Amino acid sequence: MKLEQMEYDVAVIGSGPGGLPAALAAARMGAKVLLVEQNGFLGGNLTIGLPLLGYLDKDGNQVIGGIAQELVDTLRDRGAATEHIPCPMHNSVTIYDHEIFKIAAFEKCLEAGISLLLHTQIVDADLENGSLRAVTLFGKGRRMEVSARVFVDATGDGDVGYLAGASYEKGREGSGVLQPPTLMCTLTGVELEKTIRYLEDHPEQMEPGPSVEIYPGYDGGYLRANLHHHVLVGFRRLFLKLKAEGRLPVDRDTMIYISTLAPGTVNINCTRHLGIDGSDVKDLTRAEVEGHLQNYALLEMFRKEIPGFESCRLARIYPFVGVRESRRFRGISRLTEEDVEAGRIGDDAVGLGSYIIDIHDGGGSGTIVRKVKPYGIPYGMTCSCEISNLMFSGRCASMDAVALSSLRVMPSLMAMGEAVGVGAALAARQQCSPGQVKAERVREILAGNGAILR
Numbered sequence: 353m354k355l356e357q358m359e360y361d362v363a364v365i366g367s368g369p370g371g372l373p374a375a376l377a378a379a380r381m382g383a384k385v386l387l388v389e390q391n392g393f394l395g396g397n398l399t400i401g402l403p404l405l406g407y408l409d410k411d412g413n414q415v416i417g418g419i420a421q422e423l424v425d426t427l428r429d430r431g432a433a434t435e436h437i438p439c440p441m442h443n444s445v446t447i448y449d450h451e452i453f454k455i456a457a458f459e460k461c462l463e464a465g466i467s468l469l470l471h472t473q474i475v476d477a478d479l480e481n482g483s484l485r486a487v488t489l490f491g492k493g494r495r496m497e498v499s500a501r502v503f504v505d506a507t508g509d510g511d512v513g514y515l516a517g518a519s520y521e522k523g524r525e526g527s528g529v530l531q532p533p534t535l536m537c538t539l540t541g542v543e544l545e546k547t548i549r550y551l552e553d554h555p556e557q558m559e560p561g562p563s564v565e566i567y568p569g570y571d572g573g574y575l576r577a578n579l580h581h582h583v584l585v586g587f588r589r590l591f592l593k594l595k596a597e598g599r600l601p602v603d604r605d606t607m608i609y610i611s612t613l614a615p616g617t618v619n620i621n622c623t624r625h626l627g628i629d630g631s632d633v634k635d636l637t638r639a640e641v642e643g644h645l646q647n648y649a650l651l652e653m654f655r656k657e658i659p660g661f662e663s664c665r666l667a668r669i670y671p672f673v674g675v676r677e678s679r680r681f682r683g684i685s686r687l688t689e690e691d692v693e694a695g696r697i698g699d700d701a702v703g704l705g706s707y708i709i710d711i712h713d714g715g716g717s718g719t720i721v722r723k724v725k726p727y728g729i730p731y732g733m734t735c736s737c738e739i740s741n742l743m744f745s746g747r748c749a750s751m752d753a754v755a756l757s758s759l760r761v762m763p764s765l766m767a768m769g770e771a772v773g774v775g776a777a778l779a780a781r782q783q784c785s786p787g788q789v790k791a792e793r794v795r796e797i798l799a800g801n802g803a804i805l806r
């Protein structure tokens with residue numbers, strides 16, 4: 353069958369934090385852009401009930417601007433996002449309305465003149481002389497071939513790089529252990545005032561695990577001061593007790609909930625699926641099934657054990673399991689644990705990260721947390737060193753597992769995404785590969801658009 357042919361300057365596959373800002377930035381620079389997404393909405397994990405973590409560094413300085421800030425400003429104008437609230441645990445927390453976000457994402461793409469293809473997956477990639485000639489897309493029985501000057505792999509799992517045969521790594525160096533995925537859900541009918549009063553009276557339930565480094569002040573008083581705008585990581589003592597009694601339905605040692613803009617409503621980040629590789633569809637299937645069952649078991653447990661949750665109801669299970677970690681591809685440069693720990697900001701930095709090193713242990717039930725200072729996102733980590741016109745944006749970019757555990761939060765990846773869009777548009781305009789584009793020029797354009805680079 354003859355394939356339908358399409359041609360673009362920049363084709364972005366995946367519309368999460370890595371993809372959406374890349375498409376917007378490239379289109380705003382005048383490139384003809386296609387944004388492909390397998391879901392019927394845009395945003396990837398930006399839509400699954402999570403807070404935006406890490407707009408501020410550990411000292412309260414804002415480190416993310418540009419499109420990532422513009423999206424929050426748009427939501428704030430509609431009463432659909434909070435300020436960036438400093439948090440002793442997560443640096444900062446920004447709570448927003450995920451449904452209004454989906455609408456704003458469509459509006460911005462339409463304004464920028466981006467062509468959208470939803471319900472569409474990449475199924476093949478055709479290489480010619482070390483560059484990607486075209487990718488094949490598939491949706492509702494229809495096959496389309498897209499050629500572009502630059503392709504951006506923003507699929508999270510790196511499906512474009514994988515189909516093109518680019519080399520990648522997975523998991524922690526040495527062990528290959530991956531952070532476990534989680535299926536998020538929403539509970540209504542929660543009396544948060546009661547929960548927080550209980551935590552104020554029982555500070556031992558806020559004690560962190562041994563591998564968690566937090567600043568003083570993450571306690572009942574902090575939660576009360578931010579009653580409707582906080583992320584709770586707590587009830588460790590209770591979880592350990594239930595585990596010892598064989599009554600804990602998940603393999604994790606704390607409860608995580610995210611308060612929302614709707615009174616009495618929280619999002620739950622608690623299911624845990626060990627031994628799952630999110631880039632394997634059989635594993636993903638197991639995680640989705642387990643996630644639904646675990647969310648129900650957690651609901652029943654919370655009703656019995658967590659003060660304030662006695663009458664809660666399951667309002668929604670989000671449409672797909674969230675994958676924290678899978679493939680990471682080889683770039684012209686690579687962000688490492690040492691770069692993050694040293695707070696290295698090179699001349700090629702096209703954005704900043706500063707979120708904690710935050711590893712959900714895929715080999716057990718705990719979490720490793722370490723504070724870091726701001727560090728640079730090197731432009732070269734987004735440019736494939738093997739396929740000349742392929743860029744990686746989001747968690748599949750070139751970095752080690754520890755660096756990923758910090759950079760993976762959505763504001764930092766949106767900063768990366770915007771830089772990728774600028775680099776892709778320049779490469780398309782200059783008819784060169786993205787790796788040949790000067791990071792200095794990308795930085796100038798980003799700075800002019802409000803990005804924070806120092």
Ligand SMILES: Cc1cc2nc3c(=O)[nH]c(=O)nc-3n(C[C@H](O)[C@H](O)[C@H](O)COP(=O)(O)OP(=O)(O)OC[C@H]3O[C@@H](n4cnc5c(N)ncnc54)[C@H](O)[C@@H]3O)c2cc1C
Nearest residue numbers: 366368369370390396397405473474508674675746747762
């Ligand atoms: C459970 C969990 C909790 C987290 N908590 C937080 C938090 O509290 N705050 C925070 O800031 N960050 C958090 N993170 C991290 C953050 O959500 C991710 O690191 C980030 O979303 C990764 O962005 P991405 O664009 O690379 O991938 P994604 O957000 O996964 O986006 C990828 C997009 O590509 C699409 N796609 C995938 N494959 C294809 C294909 N073959 N064809 C077409 N489209 C495709 C997907 O549908 C999706 O829209 C969490 C992550 C998880 C999983």
